[in-house]
Amino acid sequence: MHLIVRVKDRVNYWLMKSEPEVYGIGNLERDRTTIWDGVRNYQARNFLKSMQVGDVAFFYHSNTNPPGIVGLMQIVAAQVVDPSQFDPDGDYYDPKSTPTAPRWHTVKVEFVRTFSNVITLATLRDRFTPAELLVVKQGNRLSVMPILDRVAEEILELSPAKG
DNA sequence: GCCAACGTTGGC
């Protein structure tokens, strides 16, 4: 049986977590772009690898009060070799990685906007089931995850731009 | 600070 796969240009949506104490949306607004380095989980890495330029990602603040989605960013470079894997003095050094055989790829993201209010985890739990949105699942530790189009659009409706 | 969830490591 043959399937005709129609390849269409489409935007994929993602959610990416960071602790604001380490690197928050304010840091990204200041820097405009950043390499999303330091992810050392294979499932998260595989999602990072599948991101394409133009994809949109929600910036999620974790390990803070309240946790939640705080803004938007866009993928501006894909398949970026994570430079932190080569730094022997850094927290993310991977001695098994070499420049010719890097183990960790990531993306470069660009600031789009900060939401006027945090879309808290509690709000997300009210609106979405764990099957719809993985981040609301209890005990979820994945720091990069895909977001269904329908869910992304609903989140965007909750998020007027700041100012 | 506690602890549930869960990914990773390593002994066997």
Next chain:
DNA sequence: GCCAACGTTGGC
């Protein structure tokens, strides 16, 4: 290849 021990994430 199993699985107990351990370490980390991250909400609360």
